[in-house]
Amino acid sequence: MLLQPPPALPRTAPRGIFITGTDTGIGKTLTSAILTKAWQGTYWKPFQTGLAEEAGDTPTIQHLTGLPAEHILPPTYALQAPLSPAAASVLEGVTLEPEQLTLPEAPHSPLIVEGAGGLMVPLTDDMLMIDLIAQLGLPVILVTRSGLGTLNHTLLSLEALYQRRIPVLGFITNGPKMPENSRTLERLGQCRALHHIPAPPSAPETKDISRIAAQIPPWKSLW
Ligand SMILES: Nc1ncnc2c1ncn2[C@@H]1O[C@H](COP(=O)(O)OP(=O)(O)O)[C@@H](O)[C@H]1O
Numbered sequence: 001m002l003l004q005p006p007p008a009l010p011r012t013a014p015r016g017i018f019i020t021g022t023d024t025g026i027g028k029t030l031t032s033a034i035l036t037k038a039w040q041g042t043y044w045k046p047f048q049t050g051l052a053e054e055a056g057d058t059p060t061i062q063h064l065t066g067l068p069a070e071h072i073l074p075p076t077y078a079l080q081a082p083l084s085p086a087a088a089s090v091l092e093g094v095t096l097e098p099e100q101l102t103l104p105e106a107p108h109s110p111l112i113v114e115g116a117g118g119l120m121v122p123l124t125d126d127m128l129m130i131d132l133i134a135q136l137g138l139p140v141i142l143v144t145r146s147g148l149g150t151l152n153h154t155l156l157s158l159e160a161l162y163q164r165r166i167p168v169l170g171f172i173t174n175g176p177k178m179p180e181n182s183r184t185l186e187r188l189g190q191c192r193a194l195h196h197i198p199a200p201p202s203a204p205e206t207k208d209i210s211r212i213a214a215q216i217p218p219w220k221s222l223w
């Protein structure tokens with residue numbers, strides 16, 4: 001048996017999309033910047049950790065998209081340690097209540113929600129990131145590396161999503177162009193390859209985001 005059957009996608013455009021990935025550092029923020037710019041939507045990262053070491057993804061999105069501040073919502077939980085939300089919150093003595101989270105009003109539709117790490121990152125002792133995705137009720141875009149290792153990580157992530165009946169709009173590959181991997185993932189993962197983000201020689205800048213955003217189909221055309 002291959003993967004279980006994928007859940008059906010909504011027939012009309014939902015309120016937004018949840019951007020998850022096969023790992024941390026895989027390109028979720030870069031992808032979120034491209035999609036927020038392309039769709040002129042609203043970005044929200046509910047759980048931000050690691051602020052002791054970096055400014056976090058929300059200012060990065062502001063910088064990379066160049067969009068006015070009203071396109072960006074602040075994180076609900078902002079934690080210092082570069083650890084999972086569950087571990088960072090214990091260090092800070094903060095109580096997280098992810099089971100209380102609902103979708104915020106987005107001044108500009110769609111809402112682009114970025115996770116933290118991958119699907120199985122613990123938010124609390126009894127809730128994982130994938131549980132939050134199911135609770136928020138948004139379909140998912142899965143960001144994956146394009147090259148070696150992607151088949152295993154991407155298929156594992158898809159299997160977990162399908163098992164929880166979370167619909168997946170598609171996957172976005174990041175890195176050197178490896179079309180054979182994308183074709184294999186489409187076939188075995190029963191999932192659409194939405195886009196490929198190439199690896200430029202240097203860190204992506206605002207102009208790169210605008211250029212790639214121009215290649216993304218309109219939000220409403222995807223449903
Ligand atoms: N295609 C790419 N080309 C060059 N640098 C990239 C590319 N994708 C990601 N990066 C860099 O890798 C780092 C991690 O990417 P990011 O989008 O922040 O990942 P995540 O949000 O999944 O942790 C960032 O510094 C980003 O600029």
Ligand SMILES: [Mg+2]
Pocket residue numbers: 028029057114
């Ligand atoms: Mg990120």
